[in-house]
Amino acid sequence: MPYDAEDTRRRIFTAAAAEFAEKGLAGARVERIAARAKANKQAIYLYYGSKEKLFAAVLRARLEEVSLAVSIDPDAVAESVGQMFDWYREHPELIRLLLWEALEGGGEPAEDVGERRDGFRGKVQALVDRGAFDHLPGEADRVRAAQDLLFTLIGLIAWNFAVPGTCRVVLEEDTDEAAWSRRRATVIEAARVLASPRPALTGNARHVPEPGR
Structure with missing residues (x-):
């Protein structure tokens, strides 16, 4: 052969x-x-x-896989988060690889940091372009808010698989299966709340709380 x-x-x-x-x-x-x-x-x-x-x-290949398999749909953030949760559950090795990189990388940026940043910039810009943060006054503010949202959502998902034992203990569930089922529903609902549109602010319409309130 x-x-x-x-x-x-x-x-x-x-x-x-x-x-x-x-x-x-x-x-x-x-x-x-x-x-x-x-x-x-x-x-x-x-x-x-x-x-x-x-x-x-x-x-790099594993990061490309999750990027191609699941993306954040600006019009359906909560549903996208559920799909991401399922992907990470089926591929827990990515979380372990990222943890090993953090532990053993010595604080040095990865060689492909530019490629990773470009990939996330695309996801952030998609959120901004769909008006997820139109209540904020400027483009820079909207970009920063989208970056924070994206990283928060990744953390909400990834931590479940980084410390499954702790997840099970805190939730007082007997199995990882039961804990992850609860967490999936909770993470989706949290994503729904975090990504909920807010009313746009116009002129001096911002609410300033009264002293003592």
């Missing part, structure tokens, strides 16, 4: 994703990745250059 380079790359990538999610960058071993992939170490270095570059490639 002829050597299939693309299949080897896929097997290495899949094995690396599992290894990095379990062990992090520092704890991962090229030997274990090679064994999982039924490939040799030389192939890993040939296709990806180093363990660090392989980790970066895995994380």
Whole structure:
């Protein structure tokens, strides 16, 4: 059977994703990745250059996957959040990879920080363009509000899968399944409230509370 380079790359990538999610960058071993992939170490270095570059490639691909699979619909934010919740539940390795990056990155920005920022800018601008923050006076204010909303929604979703044990204990549920079911409904409702349109402010129509109120 002829050597299939693309299949080897896929097997290495899949094995690396599992290894990095379990062990992090520092704890991962090229030997274990090679064994999982039924490939040799030389192939890993040939296709990806180093363990660090392989980790970066895995994380970048997972972020692209969630971006393509689910996006925030400015007209249906709560429904989009429910879909994102389901995606993260089915792919908990992304949360673990992001946590490992934060723990082991030493505070240095990721090499693909520009690409990540551009992706989020598109989502933020979509929220602004659909009028989610028209009650704010200026474009810069609306952009900042959309950025805060997006990051808050990501946090509402991701924390459930970052600390599932704590989620279960706080909610006093017997299983992760029961806890996640409750949390999904709660997160969707929170997103609905956070994204609710507010009346536009015109002229000097802002309400200033009276002293003591």
